[in-house]
Amino acid sequence: MRTIYIFDTTLRDGEQSPGVNLSAREKVEIASQLEKLGVNVIEAGFAASSPGDLEAVREVAKSVKNASVASLARSVRGDIDKAWEALKVAESPYLHVFLATSPIHREYKLNMTKEQVLERAEEAVRYGKKFFPIVEFSAEDAGRTEIDFLCEVVDRAIRAGAQIINLPDTVGYLTPEEYAEMFAEIRRRVPGIERVRLSAHCHDDLGMAVANSLAAIQAGVEQVEGTINGIGERAGNAAIEEIAMAIKTRESFYQAQTTLNLKEIDRTSRLVSKLTGMFVPANKAVVGANAFAHESGIHQDGMLKNKSTYEIITPESIGLETRLVLGKHSGRHAFREKLEQLGYPQSDDQLNFLFARFKELADRKKEITDDDLIALVEEKLTDSADLFTLESLQISYGSHSLPTASLRIRHNPDGRLLEEAACGNGSVDAIFKTVDRIVGEKVELVDYRIQSVTQGKDALGEVYVQLEQNGLTVRGRGVSTDVLEASARAYVDAVNRLIRRKEVMQAAETEAKVSI
Numbered sequence: 001m002r003t004i005y006i007f008d009t010t011l012r013d014g015e016q017s018p019g020v021n022l023s024a025r026e027k028v029e030i031a032s033q034l035e036k037l038g039v040n041v042i043e044a045g046f047a048a049s050s051p052g053d054l055e056a057v058r059e060v061a062k063s064v065k066n067a068s069v070a071s072l073a074r075s076v077r078g079d080i081d082k083a084w085e086a087l088k089v090a091e092s093p094y095l096h097v098f099l100a101t102s103p104i105h106r107e108y109k110l111n112m113t114k115e116q117v118l119e120r121a122e123e124a125v126r127y128g129k130k131f132f133p134i135v136e137f138s139a140e141d142a143g144r145t146e147i148d149f150l151c152e153v154v155d156r157a158i159r160a161g162a163q164i165i166n167l168p169d170t171v172g173y174l175t176p177e178e179y180a181e182m183f184a185e186i187r188r189r190v191p192g193i194e195r196v197r198l199s200a201h202c203h204d205d206l207g208m209a210v211a212n213s214l215a216a217i218q219a220g221v222e223q224v225e226g227t228i229n230g231i232g233e234r235a236g237n238a239a240i241e242e243i244a245m246a247i248k249t250r251e252s253f254y255q256a257q258t259t260l261n262l263k264e265i266d267r268t269s270r271l272v273s274k275l276t277g278m279f280v281p282a283n284k285a286v287v288g289a290n291a292f293a294h295e296s297g298i299h300q301d302g303m304l305k306n307k308s309t310y311e312i313i314t315p316e317s318i319g320l321e322t323r324l325v326l327g328k329h330s331g332r333h334a335f336r337e338k339l340e341q342l343g344y345p346q347s348d349d350q351l352n353f354l355f356a357r358f359k360e361l362a363d364r365k366k367e368i369t370d371d372d373l374i375a376l377v378e379e380k381l382t383d384s385a386d387l388f389t390l391e392s393l394q395i396s397y398g399s400h401s402l403p404t405a406s407l408r409i410r411h412n413p414d415g416r417l418l419e420e421a422a423c424g425n426g427s428v429d430a431i432f433k434t435v436d437r438i439v440g441e442k443v444e445l446v447d448y449r450i451q452s453v454t455q456g457k458d459a460l461g462e463v464y465v466q467l468e469q470n471g472l473t474v475r476g477r478g479v480s481t482d483v484l485e486a487s488a489r490a491y492v493d494a495v496n497r498l499i500r501r502k503e504v505m506q507a508a509e510t511e512a513k514v515s516i
């Protein structure tokens with residue numbers, strides 16, 4: 001049976017989702033979970049895109065031991081140099097160098113002739129090979145490239161030493177049949193193609209990214225590129241969890257396997273959703289909240305008689321274990337044990353902090369489920385990098401009076417408690433206005449979403465906000481049994497991210513001025 005390599009680009013193409021911006025610490029956290037999931041390549045970013053991303057790629061490179069770590073680079077020496085600067089510390093450094101090949105991109109974007117594209121691709125791969133043990137070449141927009149020319153480009157990249165050739169459907173234009181045929185043609189016509197690994201990289205503009213990736217596998221491709229939860233530029237990339245589960249569930253059809261530990265899928269999906277602030281739709285395949293929910297009578301009857309009537313994959317196979325319950329009488333030992341079982345071992349300090357949060361929650365909520373605990377751990381309320389932490393809030397609301405919020409927020413660098421109050425059109429508006437007053441930032445709320453994390457009337461509510469300031473967009477997330485408190489936490493989280501991002505950008509500008 002063939003093994004299909006999984007190239008994860010959540011931290012690069014996934015991060016290209018509008019509004020998503022991951023710090024180095026967040027990238028390392030996701031990369032470590034991707035290692036547990038067992039992906040073969042982690043594309044950590046685009047080192048030349050900013051000093052912050054170079055640093056993040058380097059941090060991921062230092063921490064990852066069981067996967068290759070890649071950086072994207074244009075076919076430009078400076079980009080390749082930056083990629084090497086970030087990746088030379090990696091156990092297995094991997095260069096991903098690309099150049100667009102389609103007529104539209106050649107004419108309007110690159111302003112290059114076919115001959116120039118061939119020369120530049122060859123030159124970039126040769127240059128990359130001076131430093132990197134593994135070089136992948138991607139022919140951007142391969143899907144809309146003339147097949148004869150694509151064969152020439154692939155031939156030149158192989159001759160220059162590329163070991164992996166990626167042919168992306170950059171704009172999600174091709175049908176599965178066409179994408180498979182493109183690979184079949186390349187395999188038939190390019191000499192030496194059997195010496196390299198072919199890779200597929202699909203986008204979801206027409207909702208065909210996963211189908212196209214699977215069609216490429218049928219056409220003999222050995223590597224697929226995608227992201228967790230299918231996040232990415234525009235409509236997103238192929239969702240890795242869907243591809244992996246399709247290969248596993250239809251193993252005899254695809255005659256293929258991956259190295260993924262599928263039981264880590266659920267946890268990876270949650271972590272990516274939390275750190276990117278991108279909701280997983282309830283009806284999303286494999287990881288959506290409804291993926292294993294059975295609502296209608298005939299389905300429920302079938303499930304009770306035999307689960308295989310309506311379930312082709314089990315919740316356990318992606319790591320959703322049977323729910324166990326902790327309550328307000330549980331102690332630290334049980335709490336620690338439970339977190340370890342869930343895969344979240346904690347230091348003593350973290351445990352004490354989380355235990356206090358757990359007890360607060362247990363006073364408000366009859367049963368604490370695994371989902372509640374995961375939500376608490378993942379919220380990481382005491383983020384040492386955060387400038388502000390919400391300490392308390394009070395809301396006064398009546399049908400004939402203006403809602404008023406008063407908040408206490410800690411300014412972490414010096415420990416000061418800042419207090420303010422404000423009125424608003426509604427309670428949430430009053431909270432947000434109060435936070436604005438305390439932190440002194442002028443921001444625009446562009447998105448506000450609320451969902452229940454767990455089940456029942458006393459479920460934990462999860463709020464996502466998206467803020468904008470002078471073209472910068474950030475997301476924030478907050479969790480609580482009280483949706484107003486969750487709203488305040490989400491808003492403060494977003495403000496912290498905004499401030500961090502502005503600091504990174506300012507540092508980059510200063511560095512650029514110094515180097516001029």
Ligand SMILES: CC(=O)SCCNC(=O)CCNC(=O)[C@H](O)C(C)(C)COP(=O)(O)OP(=O)(O)OC[C@H]1O[C@@H](n2cnc3c(N)ncnc32)[C@H](O)[C@@H]1OP(=O)(O)O
Pocket residue numbers: 013016046048049050072073074075076098099100109110111140170233
């Ligand atoms: C399909 C994909 O997902 S590709 C990856 C997309 N990701 C990103 O763009 C995120 C990171 N990008 C960035 O931070 C910036 O675009 C940078 C730092 C890389 C470049 O910034 P700038 O130098 O200001 O250039 P800008 O982005 O405006 O334009 C891109 C330039 O690169 C050229 N270019 C684009 N792709 C390539 C390539 N693969 N190889 C060589 N040159 C390329 C364009 O033709 C354009 O050149 P021009 O300035 O001579 O017209």
Ligand SMILES: CC(C)C(=O)C(=O)O
Pocket residue numbers: 013072098138139140141166168169170171201203
């Ligand atoms: C850089 C390449 C691989 C890419 O992201 C695309 O073509 O979508």
